[in-house]
Amino acid sequence: MSTLENDRFLRALLREPVDRTPIWMMRQAGRYLPEYRELRARAGSFMDLCTNPELACEVTLQPLRRYPMDAAILFSDILTIPDAMGLGLHFVEGEGPRFHKPVRTAADIEALSVVDAARDLKYVMDAVVTIRRELNGSVPLIGFSGSPWTLATYMVEGASSREFARVKTLAFNQPELMHQLLSVLADSVTDYLRCQIESGAQAVQIFDTWGGALSSEAYREFSLQYMQRIVANLPREHEGRRVPVILFTKNGGLWLESMAETGADCLGLDWTADIGSARARVGDRVALQGNMDPAFLRASPQRIREEVGSILASFGSGSGHIFNLGHGITPDIDPDHVTAFVDAVQELSPQYHQD
Amino acid sequence: MSTLENDRFLRALLREPVDRTPIWMMRQAGRYLPEYRELRARAGSFMDLCTNPELACEVTLQPLRRYPMDAAILFSDILTIPDAMGLGLHFVEGEGPRFHKPVRTAADIEALSVVDAARDLKYVMDAVVTIRRELNGSVPLIGFSGSPWTLATYMVEGASSREFARVKTLAFNQPELMHQLLSVLADSVTDYLRCQIESGAQAVQIFDTWGGALSSEAYREFSLQYMQRIVANLPREHEGRRVPVILFTKNGGLWLESMAETGADCLGLDWTADIGSARARVGDRVALQGNMDPAFLRASPQRIREEVGSILASFGSGSGHIFNLGHGITPDIDPDHVTAFVDAVQELSPQYHQD
Numbered sequence: 001m002s003t004l005e006n007d008r009f010l011r012a013l014l015r016e017p018v019d020r021t022p023i024w025m026m027r028q029a030g031r032y033l034p035e036y037r038e039l040r041a042r043a044g045s046f047m048d049l050c051t052n053p054e055l056a057c058e059v060t061l062q063p064l065r066r067y068p069m070d071a072a073i074l075f076s077d078i079l080t081i082p083d084a085m086g087l088g089l090h091f092v093e094g095e096g097p098r099f100h101k102p103v104r105t106a107a108d109i110e111a112l113s114v115v116d117a118a119r120d121l122k123y124v125m126d127a128v129v130t131i132r133r134e135l136n137g138s139v140p141l142i143g144f145s146g147s148p149w150t151l152a153t154y155m156v157e158g159a160s161s162r163e164f165a166r167v168k169t170l171a172f173n174q175p176e177l178m179h180q181l182l183s184v185l186a187d188s189v190t191d192y193l194r195c196q197i198e199s200g201a202q203a204v205q206i207f208d209t210w211g212g213a214l215s216s217e218a219y220r221e222f223s224l225q226y227m228q229r230i231v232a233n234l235p236r237e238h239e240g241r242r243v244p245v246i247l248f249t250k251n252g253g254l255w256l257e258s259m260a261e262t263g264a265d266c267l268g269l270d271w272t273a274d275i276g277s278a279r280a281r282v283g284d285r286v287a288l289q290g291n292m293d294p295a296f297l298r299a300s301p302q303r304i305r306e307e308v309g310s311i312l313a314s315f316g317s318g319s320g321h322i323f324n325l326g327h328g329i330t331p332d333i334d335p336d337h338v339t340a341f342v343d344a345v346q347e348l349s350p351q352y353h354q355d
Numbered sequence: 356m357s358t359l360e361n362d363r364f365l366r367a368l369l370r371e372p373v374d375r376t377p378i379w380m381m382r383q384a385g386r387y388l389p390e391y392r393e394l395r396a397r398a399g400s401f402m403d404l405c406t407n408p409e410l411a412c413e414v415t416l417q418p419l420r421r422y423p424m425d426a427a428i429l430f431s432d433i434l435t436i437p438d439a440m441g442l443g444l445h446f447v448e449g450e451g452p453r454f455h456k457p458v459r460t461a462a463d464i465e466a467l468s469v470v471d472a473a474r475d476l477k478y479v480m481d482a483v484v485t486i487r488r489e490l491n492g493s494v495p496l497i498g499f500s501g502s503p504w505t506l507a508t509y510m511v512e513g514a515s516s517r518e519f520a521r522v523k524t525l526a527f528n529q530p531e532l533m534h535q536l537l538s539v540l541a542d543s544v545t546d547y548l549r550c551q552i553e554s555g556a557q558a559v560q561i562f563d564t565w566g567g568a569l570s571s572e573a574y575r576e577f578s579l580q581y582m583q584r585i586v587a588n589l590p591r592e593h594e595g596r597r598v599p600v601i602l603f604t605k606n607g608g609l610w611l612e613s614m615a616e617t618g619a620d621c622l623g624l625d626w627t628a629d630i631g632s633a634r635a636r637v638g639d640r641v642a643l644q645g646n647m648d649p650a651f652l653r654a655s656p657q658r659i660r661e662e663v664g665s666i667l668a669s670f671g672s673g674s675g676h677i678f679n680l681g682h683g684i685t686p687d688i689d690p691d692h693v694t695a696f697v698d699a700v701q702e703l704s705p706q707y708h709q710d
Contacts, residue, residue: 163685165650172654209415215648215681216629254628255606273609274571293570295520299527307527310572326570330518342710 006139009071013244014288015320017267021349022070027065027328029075038043048203050076053126058129067342078146082155084120102158113187117195132200143201147208148185154346186226190233197238212251249299258281260285271326277313289322297333301340303307308344317352361494365425368599368621368642370675377425382683383418384430393509405431408481422697433501436543437510439475456511464536470543480554487555498556502563503540504578528697543583545588552593552649560601567606583617615640626681631669644677652688656695663699672707
């Protein structure tokens with residue numbers, strides 16, 4: 001077993017006793033940090049940062065120099081797999097990700113093959129190895145991927161979407177074709193996360209950003225079953241430790257019971273779910289991660305502290321809670337408000353771990 | 356009591372026996388209909404249609420000439436109240452509603468006063484009277500308003516929003532000011548819906564389009580309590596009949612129990628909620644309206660029919676279900692697919708009403 005100075009995050013994921021509630025933030029390495037914006041301006045594009053292991057490592061470590069986070073998360077994008085499939089990922093300022101070659105026809109789908117992550121996404125594995133070396137056992141490193149459904153929405157729409165008209169038309173009218181696409185993606189995500197784990201990721205999170213755009217039935221058919229397949233096929237132990245899996249479906253609060261049956265160790269909650277109610281529903285089976293509204297970081301430090309206190313109280317006593325936002329931090333947030341957020345979790349949570 | 360040829364919709368809202376499940380569609384009068392687009396092109400702007408009672412009536416009746424809907428809904432906009440407050444509502448093509456004078460400061464909020472709906476929104480009342488006359492007792496007319504929270508999001512942001520950064524900053528940092536704004540809006544909505552009822556609306560729906568962007572606690576504080584106040588203060592009987600109230604919070608599926616306690620007669624469900632589970636949670640207290648994914652209207656008529664059958668089966672036997680989409684129909688839908696949708700509800704639902 002590799003030594004780890006701070007394993008609070010990994011212990012809480014397995015609902016083992018901890019001294020306080022661990023914390024990290026989705027998108028903790030990102031545009032709200034002036035040092036990130038500076039490096040990004042020098043490096044070129046967002047993908048230039050992602051594909052350079054030294055720069056990806058530097059960006060990953062930036063938030064840890066400011067805040068005592070209990071985990072680092074690989075700096076990368078959720079859309080690296082379709083990019084490796086040849087779709088041509090690029091970013092349009094203010095409009096988010098786009099693909100040069102979206103997937104629209106049966107022929108497009110049949111032309112796709114499962115990525116060989118060690119070869120096609122070597123830059124990600126190199127970043128993982130570099131970050132682990134630089135972290136030097138201080139805190140664990142989280143790897144991640146987009147979910148098959150979420151990847152498919154971008155691949156079929158070609159860009160961000162509000163209505164998901166194209167991908168839903170495909171799913172509802174040609175479900176077999178949709179399943180073919182999702183199957184290739186599920187196998188690719190499995191290989192990708194396996195490689196990340198073998199390269200040194202000590203926990204992995206599956207980001208299902210758009211599963212919540214589906215009906216309950218369509219969610220099970222087009223998103224959840226593929227995440228379940230990934231969870232079932234991942235190596236769950238590495239370096240003598242269990243590698244926990246976190247499942248995060250934004251707007252998936254209605255489906256927590258089904259999500260808890262996938263074999264994931266932890267469910268990510270967006271801010272619409274009451275974490276106390278969520279724990280009552282599934283807390284004997286999985287840990288819970290979340291769930292302050294990222295917009296609450298715009299409030300005053302005192303109000304942030306109250307909100308943190310309210311979420312901690314809602315979860316209640318005992319392990320199994322990883323504090324986080326309910327979605328990624330936005331670029332407009334004052335870094336000093338993040339200090340107030342992290343300090344509040346550190347100072348207010350020990351009382352819930354006294355048994 | 357006014358005579359009504361088809362009172363299936365009103366009966367189902369009160370969970371009284373019906374011969375089949377009634378149906379209407381959110382945004383049933385709208386851009387997917389060629390006759391709407393034609394009239395709109397002749398009339399000028401969207402607000403030109405809304406403010407002309409004869410044209411608003413004509414547009415309201417258009418879908419009823421094509422489809423045997425069980426209710427008509429007033430053609431209007433959810434933002435008429437802030438417009439009447441002087442904020443200057445206008446629409447930017449492809450970007451949705453905007454206000455010339457958004458509400459940003461304490462002084463802006465203090466300058467607002469409760470609308471006198473009979474005077475300031477007379478064009479809406481004239482439309483209601485005109486539509487009731489033209490409907491001539493065939494089906495009931497639904498009136499509506501945006502919820503206070505939803506109106507406030509547009510008033511403070513000045514436009515549609517994804518993050519709600521400004522309005523949430525106000526709510527989280529200056530809750531007293533936010534409550535002052537919401538209180539003026541709640542009283543305005545109450546007066547507006549009361550006037551619609553007195554002018555002839557036989558049921559009313561409160562559209563809380565953006566309540567689902569809040570945390571569970573913030574939803575109760577900033578959205579639900581004001582809708583409850585409106586429900587409590589509305590006249591609930593007119594023309595010798597109960598006037599049912601429908602509460603629709605998009606992405607509010609986690610909070611149905613709280614919504615059912617407001618005194619509303621019916622809860623609108625978006626498509627993410629499983630209607631059978633929703634009925635098990637609250638169905639002994641309220642009727643349920645919904646909830647096919649509007650994107651499913653892009654599927655083939657046969658697949659639409661299967662989806663309708665699946666939702667009917669999920670709700671199960673007995674009254675208390677009003678079929679609808681889970682959100683408004685989008686402009687890209689083929690009107691023939693709406694025929695398949697409405698026919699499926701008519702043909703497949705009687706078996707659930709045989710007791």
